Amino acid sequence: MTNSTHDEMIVVKNVNHQFKKQAEDLPVLKNINLKIAKNEFVCVIGPSGSGKSTLLKILAGYLIPSSGSCEMHGKKIIAPDVTRGVVFQSPTLYPWLTVRRNIEYGPRIRKEDATVIREKSQAYIEKVGLADFEESHTYELSGGMKQRVALARTLINEPELILMDEPFSALDAITRMSMQTLIRNLWQDSQQTIFLITHDIEEALKLGTRIIVMSKRPGQIEVDKKIDFSRKILSDPSYLLEEDQEFHEHKIEFSKLLSK
Numbered sequence: 001m002t003n004s005t006h007d008e009m010i011v012v013k014n015v016n017h018q019f020k021k022q023a024e025d026l027p028v029l030k031n032i033n034l035k036i037a038k039n040e041f042v043c044v045i046g047p048s049g050s051g052k053s054t055l056l057k058i059l060a061g062y063l064i065p066s067s068g069s070c071e072m073h074g075k076k077i078i079a080p081d082v083t084r085g086v087v088f089q090s091p092t093l094y095p096w097l098t099v100r101r102n103i104e105y106g107p108r109i110r111k112e113d114a115t116v117i118r119e120k121s122q123a124y125i126e127k128v129g130l131a132d133f134e135e136s137h138t139y140e141l142s143g144g145m146k147q148r149v150a151l152a153r154t155l156i157n158e159p160e161l162i163l164m165d166e167p168f169s170a171l172d173a174i175t176r177m178s179m180q181t182l183i184r185n186l187w188q189d190s191q192q193t194i195f196l197i198t199h200d201i202e203e204a205l206k207l208g209t210r211i212i213v214m215s216k217r218p219g220q221i222e223v224d225k226k227i228d229f230s231r232k233i234l235s236d237p238s239y240l241l242e243e244d245q246e247f248h249e250h251k252i253e254f255s256k257l258l259s260k
């Protein structure tokens with residue numbers, strides 16, 4: 001039986017999670033209830049140790065919650081699969097493979113048609129701005145370019161949900177801004193659904209259609225708010241968020257919550 005409707009891609013119900021720590025239970029997530037619809041861009045912020053990555057790993061299928069359930073299109077998530085792509089802070093690329101081969105890795109493993117793989121990899125290489133670097137090895141690339149490869153490697157699998165764990169936090173400010181623009185455009189162009197963890201309130205405000213704030217461990221959902229600054233930026237690339245009163249009010253509100 002399924003309780004989810006067509007627009008509820010993800011349904012997390014009464015999820016609790018604890019890890020074992022020296023024979024004791026360490027409660028990490030408490031009573032998480034969450035629904036994510038197609039094309040939402042959910043940004044998650046919260047104190048360190050509030051269980052954000054644990055929640056992402058449960059959504060990815062890397063971890064099974066201690067209690068409660070997590071479903072995608074009404075089907076329990078019990079293992080990772082290609083419908084959910086994960087991008088981590090430090091991309092784990094294969095240094096012995098070229099950019100193109102790194103990106104083609106998933107479809108090649110699945111033995112998809114070679115011509116289709118080549119067409120898709122070329123399209124994603126261009127989308128993430130890596131044209132002319134496809135035959136480079138990943139050790140020759142900057143941090144931002146490596147993260148572009150990681151993103152293309154995820155996108156080529158055409159996941160329905162992209163899970164990103166602080167994907168830009170190791171990048172310098174300028175590279176980070178260009179990666180934010182890239183992900184915002186990809187989200188809009190491909191009607192993607194994204195769940196992104198960040199420590200940066202501004203990043204969450206600039207990208208998300210919704211912000212979730214986790215409380216201190218054991219993490220609970222403290223605030224779940226819809227926002228729309230990303231759409232404002234998309235409809236007017238010269239839009240200056242810094243001059244938007246509402247943006248500042250949200251920034252203060254979330255800063256206060258995180259410094260509690």
Ligand SMILES: Nc1ncnc2c1ncn2[C@@H]1O[C@H](COP(=O)(O)OP(=O)(O)OP(=O)(O)O)[C@@H](O)[C@H]1O
Nearest residue numbers: 019020026028046047048049050051052053054055
């Ligand atoms: N595999 C594990 N075994 C034991 N404890 C773990 C494990 N993974 C995470 N923890 C603990 O669970 C808590 C939550 O970790 P998690 O990484 O989910 O938090 P987070 O909110 O993502 O933190 P940060 O913002 O610092 O990345 C932390 O106290 C962490 O030490």
